Amino acid sequence: xxxxxxxxxxxxxxxxxxxxxxxxxxxxxxxxxxxxxxxxxxxxxxxxxxxxxxxxxxxxxxxxxxxxxxxxxxxxxxxxxxxxxxxxxxxxxxxxxxxxxxxxxxxxxxxxxxxxxxxxxxxxxxxxxxxxxxxxxxxxxxxxxxxxxxxxxxxxxxxxxxxxxxxxxxxxxxxxxxxxxxxxxxxxxxxxxxxxxxxxxxxxxxxxxxxxxxxxxxxxxxxxxxxxxxxxxxxxxxxxxxxxxxxxxxxxxxxxxxxxxxxxxxxxxxxxxxxxxxxxxxxxxxxxxxxxxxxx
Ligand SMILES: [Zn+2]
Numbered sequence: 001x002x003x004x005x006x007x008x009x010x011x012x013x014x015x016x017x018x019x020x021x022x023x024x025x026x027x028x029x030x031x032x033x034x035x036x037x038x039x040x041x042x043x044x045x046x047x048x049x050x051x052x053x054x055x056x057x058x059x060x061x062x063x064x065x066x067x068x069x070x071x072x073x074x075x076x077x078x079x080x081x082x083x084x085x086x087x088x089x090x091x092x093x094x095x096x097x098x099x100x101x102x103x104x105x106x107x108x109x110x111x112x113x114x115x116x117x118x119x120x121x122x123x124x125x126x127x128x129x130x131x132x133x134x135x136x137x138x139x140x141x142x143x144x145x146x147x148x149x150x151x152x153x154x155x156x157x158x159x160x161x162x163x164x165x166x167x168x169x170x171x172x173x174x175x176x177x178x179x180x181x182x183x184x185x186x187x188x189x190x191x192x193x194x195x196x197x198x199x200x201x202x203x204x205x206x207x208x209x210x211x212x213x214x215x216x217x218x219x220x221x222x223x224x225x226x227x228x229x230x231x232x233x234x235x236x237x238x239x240x241x242x243x244x245x246x247x248x249x250x251x252x253x254x255x256x257x258x259x260x261x262x263x264x265x266x267x268x269x270x271x272x273x274x275x276x277x278x279x280x281x282x283x284x285x286x287x288x289x290x291x292x293x294x295x296x
Pocket of ligand 1: 149150
């Protein structure tokens, strides 16, 4: 994608002219991570902005778009039609988004053993696309769909194919992509959109396999992440303001255990008071430089 290429180009330019303050902060970060045996990574929306996926929140931490609420989605067939119509259009773009220099650097650091498992709050699958293993998708994945009536899972790509068959003339054109793969559409476009039923039971209660706002992360997933936190020697937080409790709880847990917490993100983060190392810098700049230090 053009956006990813632009981002890769700009990060290369940054690393040439990196300010001295950032160099010394990078040394501190590399020191903390280099002396830990098992570094757990927690990533948020800031990880994927260089891939062309916008953040829900700006650098000031304020929310810029209103996400879909779980209870509205479950209660209202109109809301589900609106969601799937917009998601159908958004998927055209979302399916072509590629991993960026930051994702690549994490995969490289993991390969040499400098980083361990990755808990991500992102639903875009870009860590796995870059070759990173042991990824826990805390908020699920847009690549899968689940039926709320019968529980059957299915692939988003197959839902997309069935949606196209049912809506052969649905082509509202290019719109702005949102962080959840959603897109803005006119009311008329939404009204004529046909949502495919569940392939197993015929219900219209299909939902992307992602944790919506107002919904809880499944317990077994939280337990798995707590175990990872308890086994780690350090926690590295990348691209998250930690405003959402589902990710913040692992930072609190790490701090309670007394292990170092390193945070690299643009703007303020809720974990700042417990951070051992704190960098307010671009991930496309910091992560490749970190890989050069620790994975050379
Ligand atoms: Zn079903």
